[in-house]
Amino acid sequence: MYGVCGCCGALRPRYKRLVDNIFPEDPEDGLVKTNMEKLTFYALSAPEKLDRIGAYLSERLIRDVGRHRYGYVCIAMEALDQLLMACHCQSINLFVESFLKMVAKLLESEKPNLQILGTNSFVKFANIEEDTPSYHRSYDFFVSRFSEMCHSSHDDLEIKTK
Template structure:
């Protein structure tokens, strides 16, 4: 039996037993890597191909078309595609590779629009997970990016109801964004607008889903309504200093948090039903502000205006120990509410 002893390479070359063929060349490792890459699932290879070497080049459109065609042809792979994209996005967020994060969200938006007619429930879970990651980040541009994607998703009508999907986190996060106190006024304005648009998206996504009636529960309305009123208050502050406001243009409506919040609040009250109106109006009276007049004007235009009057009467009873000025303000609001409701009454009073 032969015994082998470790010999330095320099001495091996002098040994008659040394055979250079015994040492593997670099091509062996390269071949193994190529083999492993070929064994990767197809959906992962298609996802990897949409990311360029330099994120400044943007999404690789040709490969994105291949991925979209694959997802449409094999919808059962959508959940795996979404999970893998979520894995890549989470890694890029941690590493601050924001260029790739924007590319991943662009790909997600395109997949949602292309595959929304099919069963996308598993894919949506990955999508919402990624949006939540962006909203949790401290980067304003990522928060705005996540909000824009969520709004696009909210406008998609799904064929099948979502039994277990909840939007509690998004209500809390968007409401917090409405109260942004960023040092830069422009960024603060941008974050607040994103928060309002996010709330509007949650309302639109859930209000027509009978399984998502929880959006009207007090714990959600107590976050949504004050957040909208906080931004609407800016209209009142400005009006008290400079007089009647000029009618905002289309561009101003998109850039002004106050106007956007007012439109969102009108839409919220307009979608409220008989059993939901009280929860939507009740948080208003906790503010003890003249803004209540404007809110009553919005809510009393709906067909359930008598709910508002009942809430005002209840609020007046609860303020028995309040100052005369506060009670007088509540009574003034009650008079305006009655006058508005009377305009829609049928019949004639003698």
């Protein structure tokens, strides 16, 4: 937990503690699966908290991108993808704004691997069928960014074709 003394950790909201617990000490270890299951269960049993979970994950992801901690960025996106797949039926609209904000942040990055990570997450999102689709969302940024990426003049052919 960042910026919190040991005795005050229990005073943080439960969703923040659950989100913090999915991140290991070393990002090479990957997502902490058991804690991710707890977070998913919490999100499914308290769907009204999904917007707060998404906002907090978004905050962490933006901070980690700014600090060049890309291992944690990958973990955050993996968690988002899992939450999106698990909670898409109940209350996806509460979560989508934060999700799209994070994908946009990754697509704005100069790092091709982050752009690919954002693109893959957007594809997973686009393949979800919504019971009540929300058409008020603006996808203009994504369309223009994806078309820019298609016309990229990146030197590495492997990255360009991903």
